[in-house]
Amino acid sequence: MSPRPPLDGVTVVALEQAVAAPLATRHLADLGARVVKIERPDGGDFARAYDRSVNGLASHFVWLNRGKRSVTLDLRTTGGRAVLADLVAGADVFLQNLAPGAAGRLGFSSAELRNRHPRLITVDMSGYGASGPYRDKRAYDMLIQCEAALATVTGPPERPAKTGVPASDIAAGMYALSATMAALVGRATTGQGTAIEISMFEATAEWMGYQLYYAQGTGSSPGRAGLSHPSLTPYDAYPAADGGEVLIGVQNDREWARFAEGFLGRPELAGDPRYATNVARVGNRRTVDALVGGRTVTMTVEEAIERLDTLGIASARLNSVTDLLRHPQLAARDRWRPVETPGGQVRALLPPFGFAGLELPMGPVPALGEHTEEVLRSLGYPADRIAALRADGAL
16 A cells, blocks of 8 residues: 555645745645635636746746645635635644735634634744734735845845745745644644744745854855855856856865865965965955866866866756756656646646655646635535525635
8 A cells, every 4th residue: 555645634724825825835735735725716816827838827826836726715705704714624724824914804813713723723924924013014025035135145246136036935935834844743742733923034034044144243244246155265157168157166175175186287276375275265266266267168068067076076057947947867866747737737846855655746736716616515515505605706
């Protein structure tokens, strides 16, 4: 008998939109949870309309919503709220990322739900948290990246940049996932649920990592360094003879000695006081980069990487997104799977967590409201009640 997914039997009700919350619940669905996604009848999750690039569907929505059941409810109606209350009563997790205070105004605040359902785990996701002067501010990924200083350490020295992927949304989604998993483990021990709060701003501030501590220790904000590293060198992209670039990262002084002799052909640089230590090399970054670039430009990207691999020096190619689609490592490890969508089949990457002897489910991307009647029937609603809810505009 094949093993069951880790979250088989767990039900998650998600009042979600955009990226952060849907990312968390997509991973829960990948792990086997039954995720019921509540959407507005008049268009649903607004990420459905971001573009039409994947068989007529939005790339964001296809990325974030496989394996979920889409239920359309108009929560402005009494009937719609009653259906949601019934769904939550049978759920293990209720997760929401509506505008600040919106869930509470609908009667679904964490305090109310936890009072009615002590075993329920509630997850409230917001831009800045439930208190403080920024509590009610609208929060989008780019805005949070700027408020949390991420944009000031991203990009070339000339101008700040947001990251090419929605890093603040992803940070919040991953912390929501890990906290939910921890709460499920805790409930298995205590029998009690809990209330979880996730702030995009606080998640991004945590991701600032060593940059935050560097600023605290020195009193000055780190600058932008493009692909280079503010604390290590050589650590950058260097030109190659074929017009490409090769990424090289030297982490310590032992590697530098090996690199100087085996790649640069300059063994004396290992003991030169201008370069012998990483601190000295960072102080002489321009000279070090000129030495490295002067060598890489005599080789093609492939020749340089082959030599660096032989020496055990970290290296990489500067791939495009289309290069990633064809990456030999993903192909060799059989990481692609077909996923059904309302517009046809697409390739999707397997989840990055793997379990021995188990392939995690990767369910289809739902059409808007595709599972409304199925889910209501699972609650025991008879056909006439479903029809009445539909006639009242609740569905």
